[in-house]
Amino acid sequence: xxxxxxxxxxxxxxxxxxxxxxxxxxxxxxxxxxxxxxxxxxxxxxxxxxxxxxxxxxxxxxxxxxxxxxxxxxxxxxxxxxxxxxxxxxxxxxxxxxxxxxxxxxxxxxxxxxxxxxxxxxxxxxxxxxxxxxxxxxxxxxxxxxxxxxxxxxxxxxxxxxxxxxxxxxxxxxxxxxxxxxxxxxxxxxxxxxxxxxxxxxxxxxxxxxxxxxxxxxxxxxxxxxxxxxxxxxxxxxxxxxxxxxxxxxxxxx
Amino acid sequence: xxxxxxxxxxxxxxxxxxxxxxxxxxxxxxxxxxxxxxxxxxxxxxxxxxxxxxxxxxxxxxxxxxxxxxxxxxxxxxxxxxxxxxxxxxxxxxxxxxxxxxxxxxxxxxxxxxxxxxxxxxxxxxxxxxxxxxxxxxxxxxxxxxxxxxxxxxxxxxxxxxxxxxxxxxxxxxxxxxxxxxxxxxxxxxxxxxxxxxxxxxxxxxxxxxxxxxxxxxxxxxxxxxxxxxxxxxxxxxxxxxxxxxxxxxxxxxxxxxxxx
Ligand SMILES: Nc1ncnc2c1ncn2[C@@H]1O[C@H](COP(=O)(O)OP(=O)(O)OP(=O)(O)O)[C@@H](O)[C@H]1O
Ligand SMILES: [Mg+2]
Numbered sequence: 001x002x003x004x005x006x007x008x009x010x011x012x013x014x015x016x017x018x019x020x021x022x023x024x025x026x027x028x029x030x031x032x033x034x035x036x037x038x039x040x041x042x043x044x045x046x047x048x049x050x051x052x053x054x055x056x057x058x059x060x061x062x063x064x065x066x067x068x069x070x071x072x073x074x075x076x077x078x079x080x081x082x083x084x085x086x087x088x089x090x091x092x093x094x095x096x097x098x099x100x101x102x103x104x105x106x107x108x109x110x111x112x113x114x115x116x117x118x119x120x121x122x123x124x125x126x127x128x129x130x131x132x133x134x135x136x137x138x139x140x141x142x143x144x145x146x147x148x149x150x151x152x153x154x155x156x157x158x159x160x161x162x163x164x165x166x167x168x169x170x171x172x173x174x175x176x177x178x179x180x181x182x183x184x185x186x187x188x189x190x191x192x193x194x195x196x197x198x199x200x201x202x203x204x205x206x207x208x209x210x211x212x213x214x215x216x217x218x219x220x221x222x223x224x225x226x227x228x229x230x231x232x233x234x235x236x237x238x239x240x241x242x243x244x245x246x247x248x249x250x251x252x253x254x
Numbered sequence: 255x256x257x258x259x260x261x262x263x264x265x266x267x268x269x270x271x272x273x274x275x276x277x278x279x280x281x282x283x284x285x286x287x288x289x290x291x292x293x294x295x296x297x298x299x300x301x302x303x304x305x306x307x308x309x310x311x312x313x314x315x316x317x318x319x320x321x322x323x324x325x326x327x328x329x330x331x332x333x334x335x336x337x338x339x340x341x342x343x344x345x346x347x348x349x350x351x352x353x354x355x356x357x358x359x360x361x362x363x364x365x366x367x368x369x370x371x372x373x374x375x376x377x378x379x380x381x382x383x384x385x386x387x388x389x390x391x392x393x394x395x396x397x398x399x400x401x402x403x404x405x406x407x408x409x410x411x412x413x414x415x416x417x418x419x420x421x422x423x424x425x426x427x428x429x430x431x432x433x434x435x436x437x438x439x440x441x442x443x444x445x446x447x448x449x450x451x452x453x454x455x456x457x458x459x460x461x462x463x464x465x466x467x468x469x470x471x472x473x474x475x476x477x478x479x480x481x482x483x484x485x486x487x488x489x490x491x492x493x494x495x496x497x498x499x500x501x502x503x504x505x506x507x508x509x510x511x512x513x514x515x
Binding site for chain 1: 386
């Protein structure tokens with residue numbers, strides 16, 4: 001990376017994780033996690049089911065308290081933040097839940113309004129409306145605005161979940177399996193959408209996925225989580241052609 | 255083996271009690287902390303009323319009617335028929351109205367809250383609220399507990415009124431008695447030291463229904479069966495707590511009566 005040609009911002013460290021540990025009732029899920037992410041970098045995390053990928057990104061937004069280690073986001077230690085600081089952090093860090101987590105008692109419009117109104121970022125109804133239309137347009141679901149989540153298909157729900165996160169224009173986006181459970185075509189659309197969002201919003205992201213296609217097109221760097229540590233790191237092609245057959249096994253398709 | 259399982263159930267009872275107490279403390283801490291969610295509170299209160307009004311109405315009406323019809327022969331034997339409205343009204347106001355309303359609300363509102371919060375927990379909607387900068391304790395729990403606490407007393411008044419009307423119709427099946435005269439006879443033995451303890455305890459019933467439903471839902475286990483369990487145990491525990499509270503309330507009301515007379 002030629003430092004002179006890049007904008008100075010690009011070297012700013014947004015997430016710094018050192019020696020992070022987390023156990024649930026004696027089950028040591030995260031043992032020694034180390035990760036540094038710079039602005040506009042896109043990291044893909046691979047790993048078997050139940051290995052602790054979701055736990056890792058939930059720590060980053062303060063949904064789960066780690067047991068020990070350094071966990072700095074925007075240079076500030078997350079575990080030491082008070083409620084107000086956490087709320088500020090959470091408006092800057094978007095989180096896409098594995099199961100979408102759309103509020104099923106609210107329409108799509110109300111789902112999207114919720115983070116805006118709650119954070120008192122915006123009161124002007126006209127502006128809010130414009131923003132909602134804009135963000136729905138970028139996920140290509142303008143027609144769903146007055147539907148209830150139960151009326152949407154799986155892929156549509158993923159997009160609305162994405163839209164609800166994007167509406168706050170977060171600097172960091174954490175995606176928890178954005179393409180899981182979708183057909184290959186829709187999965188590819190979502191992956192392309194992620195790349196589009198990265199470019200449009202200049203977002204930094206961590207993407208948890210089992211979808212190699214998504215990993216390939218959306219990642220700058222890949223990490224493989226296993227046994228509570230990152231067992232392998234590198235670009236998609238590096239890991240795919242790794243000498244280690246265990247690493248290669250993640251990239252084998254039928 | 256049996257002592258082991260006994261130990262176990264005592265242990266789960268105690269952990270449950272500890273968890274519920276901690277949850278209650280947390281509730282009071284959030285109660286006075288802004289933001290105040292009036293909109294969500296009104297929405298909840300409205301839906302509680304809407305959902306329970308018909309059921310409570312029918313039950314209360316039948317209770318008033320049946321109670322009157324069943325007491326009538328006994329009082330007739332003593333030639334004390336004119337006491338009928340008064341006797342029925344005292345049992346309705348003191349006991350039947352509050353307890354029937356609370357039990358119906360435990361079954362309908364408590365289980366509803368348990369299931370709703372439980373499914374929000376399981377599908378990570380509560381986490382989603384938290385990451386969009388909303389305190390779910392404040393937005394979901396405080397509003398629901400407050401709305402049950404204030405709605406149950408109102409529903410009890412409504413149940414009492416409907417019960418009185420049922421009783422009035424029952425008296426009129428055999429004799430003729432005008433509504434003003436009936437009301438006169440019904441209210442005559444009621445004193446404010448009947449009304450005050452009876453009203454106070456309904457606030458506690460409402461609070462218990464709300465806080466237990468929220469607690470079970472908020473800490474629901476993951477998975478679909480967790481939601482069912484949350485709803486189910488919300489009803490069982492709050493019904494039990496209502497009876498225990500009623501027992502305590504009777505003792506306290508007696509003391510109150512002694513001092514006031
Ligand atoms: N809140 C919690 N309490 C107790 N254990 C938990 C909790 N959250 C996660 N775990 C445990 O931590 C481990 C890792 O879970 P996690 O959800 O992070 O897996 P994952 O890598 O995201 O898997 P998947 O790909 O299936 O989503 C699991 O064994 C899970 O049981
Ligand atoms: Mg996961």
